[in-house]
Amino acid sequence: xxxxxxxxxxxxxxxxxxxxxxxxxxxxxxxxxxxxxxxxxxxxxxxxxxxxxxxxxxxxxxxxxxxxxxxxxxxxxxxxxxxxxxxxxxxxxxxxxxxxxxxxxxxxxxxxxxxxxxxxxxxxxxxxxxxxxxxxxxxxxxxxxxxxxxxxxxxxxxxxxxxxxxxxxxxxxxxxxxxx
Amino acid sequence: xxxxxxxxxxxxxxxxxxxxxxxxxxxxxxxxxxxxxxxxxxxxxxxxxxxxxxxxxxxxxxxxxxxxxxxxxxxxxxxxxxxxxxxxxxxx
Amino acid sequence: xxxxxxxxxxxxxxxxxxxxxxxxxxxxxxxxxxxxxxxxxxxxxxxxxxxxxxxxxxxxxxxxxxxxxxxxxxxxxxxxxxxxxxxxxxxxxxxxxxxxxxxxxxxxxxxxxxxxxxxxxxxxxxxxxxxxxxxxxxxxxxxxxxxxxxxxxxxxxxxxxxxxxxxxxxxxxxxxxxxxxxxxxxxxx
Numbered sequence: 001x002x003x004x005x006x007x008x009x010x011x012x013x014x015x016x017x018x019x020x021x022x023x024x025x026x027x028x029x030x031x032x033x034x035x036x037x038x039x040x041x042x043x044x045x046x047x048x049x050x051x052x053x054x055x056x057x058x059x060x061x062x063x064x065x066x067x068x069x070x071x072x073x074x075x076x077x078x079x080x081x082x083x084x085x086x087x088x089x090x091x092x093x094x095x096x097x098x099x100x101x102x103x104x105x106x107x108x109x110x111x112x113x114x115x116x117x118x119x120x121x122x123x124x125x126x127x128x129x130x131x132x133x134x135x136x137x138x139x140x141x142x143x144x145x146x147x148x149x150x151x152x153x154x155x156x157x158x159x160x161x162x163x164x165x166x167x168x169x170x171x172x173x174x175x176x177x178x179x180x
Numbered sequence: 181x182x183x184x185x186x187x188x189x190x191x192x193x194x195x196x197x198x199x200x201x202x203x204x205x206x207x208x209x210x211x212x213x214x215x216x217x218x219x220x221x222x223x224x225x226x227x228x229x230x231x232x233x234x235x236x237x238x239x240x241x242x243x244x245x246x247x248x249x250x251x252x253x254x255x256x257x258x259x260x261x262x263x264x265x266x267x268x269x270x271x272x
Numbered sequence: 273x274x275x276x277x278x279x280x281x282x283x284x285x286x287x288x289x290x291x292x293x294x295x296x297x298x299x300x301x302x303x304x305x306x307x308x309x310x311x312x313x314x315x316x317x318x319x320x321x322x323x324x325x326x327x328x329x330x331x332x333x334x335x336x337x338x339x340x341x342x343x344x345x346x347x348x349x350x351x352x353x354x355x356x357x358x359x360x361x362x363x364x365x366x367x368x369x370x371x372x373x374x375x376x377x378x379x380x381x382x383x384x385x386x387x388x389x390x391x392x393x394x395x396x397x398x399x400x401x402x403x404x405x406x407x408x409x410x411x412x413x414x415x416x417x418x419x420x421x422x423x424x425x426x427x428x429x430x431x432x433x434x435x436x437x438x439x440x441x442x443x444x445x446x447x448x449x450x451x452x453x454x455x456x457x458x459x460x461x
Contacts, residue, residue, distance in 0.1 A: 017185045020230055024189040024196075027223045029355045031199030034219060036362040040211055045396055045412045046358060047215045049350040051222040052391060055248065056347070058229035062241075065233045073296035074241055082248040087390035087397070089218065089252035092259040094398045094410060097211050098369075100262060110420045112371035113399055113408040242297070 012064050019061040026054030040097040048090045055082055182234060189230050197223050214258045221251050282324050287313045325380055327438070335436045342433075343388065350393040357413055368414035369398060372427045375450075376435060376443050377405045384438075385431045392430070395423060 033046020059075040098113070200223060203216035225247045228240045287310065294309030295301045357365055374382060382405050386397040389409060399408040411423045432451075435443045 013181065016233060017181060020185050020233055021188055021192070023226060024192040024230065026351055027196040027219070027226050028192050028199075029351060029358065030219045030222065031196040031203075033354050033358040034203045034216055035199050036358045037365060038363045039367075040209065040215070041396070041398075041410050042357075042365055042367055042412055043212065043215055044410075045394070046354050047219050048390065048396070049347070049354050049393075051219070053347055053351040054222070054226060055229070058226055058233065061233040062229060062238075065236050066238060070296075070299045070301070071238065071241075073292065073301075074245065074299070077293055077296045078241075078245045078248050081245065083391065084387070085248065085252040087387045089255040089259075090390055091386065091397050092256045093211055093215060094396055096259040096262045098398050098410075100209075100211075108366070108368050110368035110370055110414060110417065113369045116371070116401075116408075245297075 016061045016064045019057040019064070023054045023057035023061065026050040026057065030054075041094060044090055044094050044097070048086050052082060052086055055079060186230075186234055193223055193227055193230075210258065210262055214255045218251070218255050221247065225251075282327060283317055285327065286317060286325075290316065326378060327380065330441070331438050332436060335433070336438075339433050339437055343392070346392040350391065353393040353412075361413065365413055366415050368411050368420055368423075370409050370411055370414070370420050370423055372407050372409055372424050374405045374407060374431050375428075375446065376431065376439060378440070378443075381431070381434060381439060381443075382407070384434050385427070388430055388434070389427060392426075395427065 027050070029050040030047055033050070034043050037043045037046055056079055059079055063072055063075050197220060200216045200220040204213050204220070207213040207216055225244055228244055228247075232238060232240055232244075290313035291306055291309045294312065295306055298305055298309075374385060376382065376385075379402070382400065382402070386400065386407060389395045389407070390397055394412045394414075396410045396412075397407055398410045400406075401408070407427065409423065409427060411420065414420050414423060432447055435447050439447070
């Protein structure tokens with residue numbers, strides 16, 4: 001009720017207003033990116049990054065408005081959950097997008113994964129003439145990967161490793177371990 | 181100022197949601213649609229958060245926590261489904 | 273199902289995190305509630321067994337705080353980069369998929385690097401080769417080799433920062449040796 005307190009309240013309200021508007025604008029940014037970018041991968045950048053900042057700003061606004069200390073831990077937990085989950089879904093969608101040729105090669109200046117994929121495909125074709133070696137390895141890592149997803153948030157990124165490249169090196173052997 | 185903020189954010193979020201829905205409708209592939217629906221979920225979360233901050237209540241706080249925690253499962257599931265189907269189609 | 277026994281020490285970060293979430297969700301950080309939460313966390317960690325995350329055992333807080341601040345700044349920069357590219361470049365944006373070998377072979381480090389990279393400007397992990405610990409990164413607005421080299425350096429700098437925070441001693445020593453030779457090379461010409 002003192003003039004100082006009133007001044008502080010006004011400042012906090014102003015900061016909150018700025019945060020709210022910016023947070024809403026971040027959602028709009030994501031949409032603009034979704035509509036303007038030419039291919040799936042660049043749209044993915046647009047869909048993930050502004051959401052993280054937007055939620056941060058909005059949560060901070062809630063924390064500033066509710067003058068109760070116990071709100072902050074909940075807000076921090078919510079944001080950390082988002083930090084952990086957003087890259088996982090972006091990676092999974094991106095990986096699926098790359099595999100299913102949603103990428104437009106003409107929009108890429110450098111593509112170093114393509115050579116690896118082609119080499120591994122060629123090796124698979126070369127060695128695939130042996131009995132049952134073609135069908136078996138193609139199925140198993142896929143299954144492992146599904147199981148790997150269930151481990152934890154981080155497990156998705158880890159379980160995803162080496163699936164595409166499983167016929168090179170010991171990626172498959174690695175995947176089996178660690179599940180206990 | 182409270183009303184001004186509410187109006188501005190409402191307009192911005194409405195535009196954003198409309199754009200996301202356009203991308204869901206147009207989106208050339210399933211993955212584009214999944215991505216856009218993820219953004220739409222984020223916009224719903226943003227609306228919940230703005231409502232809480234402006235009206236100073238916390239009724240939806242735990243809904244928001246749950247959204248951030250499990251919101252990604254849908255897109256991960258669809259991503260797996262897509263890559264599996266295409267993989268089999270390529271093999272056969 | 274054979275279970276490797278997990279020492280309490282490796283489980284401790286998980287337990288602390290679970291107790292924090294418990295306290296936050298109950299809006300109650302009184303000792304009694306936290307103790308009960310710790311009990312439940314222990315039971316949960318025993319029943320719902322997860323493969324242990326191998327920690328290096330060191331965590332450098334002095335390095336972690338600046339890294340976190342830089343990370344926050346980069347999260348902000350990432351959003352504004354997306355705005356800029358979406359509005360200015362739009363459909364004409366040119367991208368690249370770049371292969372970046374990492375120094376560390378620990379799962380935790382590769383995962384952490386991948387997570388951080390997905391949130392900072394212009395990079396997104398497309399594929400991970402776990403056997404060689406190589407990340408394939410989709411970079412936004414990478415027009416030529418120079419941009420790709422910059423992206424590669426950014427990735428390796430990020431990993432170096434994470435190693436300085438929580439890498440194993442061996443990784444840290446390798447990193448120090450590498451930077452020492454690099455700076456000597458940079459000084460001589």
